[in-house]
Amino acid sequence: MDKISASYDVVVCGGGPAGFIAAITAARSGASTALVERYGFLGGMATAGIVAPLSVFTYNGEKVIGGIPWEFCERLQAMGGALIEKPLGNVAFEPELYKLCCQRMVLEAGVTLHLHSWLSGVRTTPDGRIEAILVCNKSGTEAIGGKVFIDCTGDGDLAAMAGVPMQPDEGKPLQPLSTYFVLSGVDTSTPRLQTAMHHNRQGVNCQCEEIRAELLAHKEEWGIPEFGGPWFCTTLQPGVVTVNMTRTAANAADNADLTRAECELREQVFQMARVLKEHFPEFSRSYVSAVAVQAGVRETRRIKGAHTITADEYVNAFRYPDSVSRGAHPIDIHVAKGASQNVTFLKTPAYVPYRALYAPGFGNLLVAGRCISADKTAFASLRVQASCMGTGQAAGA
Template sequence: MKKTFEADVVVVGGGPAGIIAAIAAGRQGARTVLIERYGFLGGMSTAALVYPWMTFHTEAGEQVIRGIPQELVDRLIACGGSPGHLRDTVGFVSTVTPYHPELFKVTAIDMLMEAGVKLLLHSFVDDVEVREGRIRSVTLTGKSGRIQVQGSMFVDTSGDADVASLSGAPTRIGRDGDRLTQPMTMKFRMRGVDLGAVKRAMIDNPDNFYRKTPFADLERIPLTGIQGFYAEWKAANLPINRDQVLLFAGPAEDEVLVNCTRVQGLDGTDVEDLTKAEEEGRRQVLMMAEFLQKSVPGFSRASISAVGAQIGIRESRRIDGLYSLTIDDVVSGRKFPDAIARSGYPVDIHDPSGKGVKAAWIGGDGAYDIPYGCLVAKGIDNLLAAGRCISTTHEALATTRLTPSCMATGQAAGTAAALAALQGTSAAEVDANRLRECLRKDGAVV
């Protein structure tokens, strides 16, 4: 016999979007369950070592993501788990937010418990029961066998739109035409790095680094990111299809996160493709570490200290919702009457088949709106999405996929799910004005 749980709101996926969604729903008074397949929380931020969080601000420095995501950062600052928002020394965005992944995992659990959320780890959703256009339950597989979780509202924060796909809701993947997605990256950390030597190399040879690097300020601000070492990378001629080295400093003083491997042409929702990606990504990690040790200043005594538990996935399946955010919406800084989140992160498309990254910046006041329709799935009355699998085009996903934006949509989806569950309405029937009022009350910027 299956064990059964009942809830008002069921959130599937314990990454940053799911954590914030569950906290938001619980705080609204909804009985909330959060389901996560790993034995720890954090999603890409922990399992795949995605670091740091980019960005809570516009290019001009206006903070447009607050609410529960900022509360999480404040809690991390208080326990020594983050220095807060720091200047981005790559220069791509205004700020980045470093954090300690282990302290993040525990802080997230603390906040979930305070909100009264029931947490089910080591639980993989593999079946969704749908009746008359509504999800009745999801079935989990785990150590204790099959578990059924019944709910009034469901929030898909799986990153891969797993619940939407299993429910029969329409989904999309990759770019139109060839369905190719942005490449996957196996991230890893190295300790024993002389970051002083790295900074000196940047100051002494600015032409070897990204043009927007704030060279004039490097002597007085902490080093948070490095993009460049173009000459060293070109000379090495490694079989990795990218055009530069990208590193992020911390969280320790002698530590960096290496974001350089690139695995292309594989589908993050296909188990055979994922197997190939994990194999290729880990081979590239060893290749990259050897290159850094031999060729890059500051790395001669460095060594690998951690590799992601899984490969990082930038793009996979997403819902086809009531509205799909477009590249024009983003670069024009479009405002929507049903806006439930804002973002100042630029468009950042890692080429699905080539070496480069295509970037585009946001016009207007430097931020664009994400409308509520991007969270509402078609065909299933009680399903919302948040995080990487909201409804966008391939190009627009290249900004909404970043963690602070995922957190912001998580707060909106969790709040909307609680309102719908407690009022007995569908996702589409949630009053956007009421939702926006609730979000503002809880500190969000809409």
């Protein structure tokens, strides 16, 4: 049995939007805090996945997610790494400066970072409490002890290892994976791209309807695989856009399926880039300047918590006695196979109860981000980055 190499008041697993916010929150409250991250940088889907923009922080001009998440956005903007669309609540960003801003804020708060460290196991007591996590890194396998553990892995990896029950699939397939990529050399001045790169209603990234129609009309002729959108997000650099249009059905909590999906999506990136370059004048001089380190994952595990947020509660903005965060993004369900999605806009921002962040019988484990306790419909809004930051802040407090 591995000896505990270090012990902390709070151990956060996963350094994505939920995780780095949870760690900063805990450390600022005076708790000794460790943040365990598999990559050599922080940011999760925002940086490894290039998932842009960050959304949604406001609703019709009203701030919905504030505190440390909003402080991060303002600080990133001051560094020249973000553009905050205050009326719409979206934040365009530069991934490299995002990494740096995360790192600075985490270290300034006094968090101990464990980068390049993969969660590989958990050590529990007979009463269900977690004593330590096991991580694999360049030093070998080590055990990290803690009083409280927060699962911000996105996929609920720590919760699953600890034996936490998960939500049923409700007889519906998981939402598909997408690998984002960046195109440079794009003529972003054309009306249809200007429209597509800006946001409407509550801040949803607009798909380009004209380009979509042509892609669907010539799908077989041009050799186009299944796709979504396409959605183009502006960046802070001229002639550069992030592209969200690849997709494949897969269970990202299954390693063989995830491996297949990664390979398939990487092929799709260059297929899509070629099609855009050959058939649309805006992209005639474009080239792939970056591809996400990993596929963007929309949905995997969700815990069966002390309370499960239902679609009815969410769309009707039920206010729980233990509300700790909110959500304003539309309910956004991407169809596993095909080019469509089902979107329901919220009439008012929703609420998240603290009871959705833990499961009965697991006394020192909290979750935040994509793996909180919600049904598939409510989850389809809560999965976005601003909402993940909000639940991370709640868990870290």
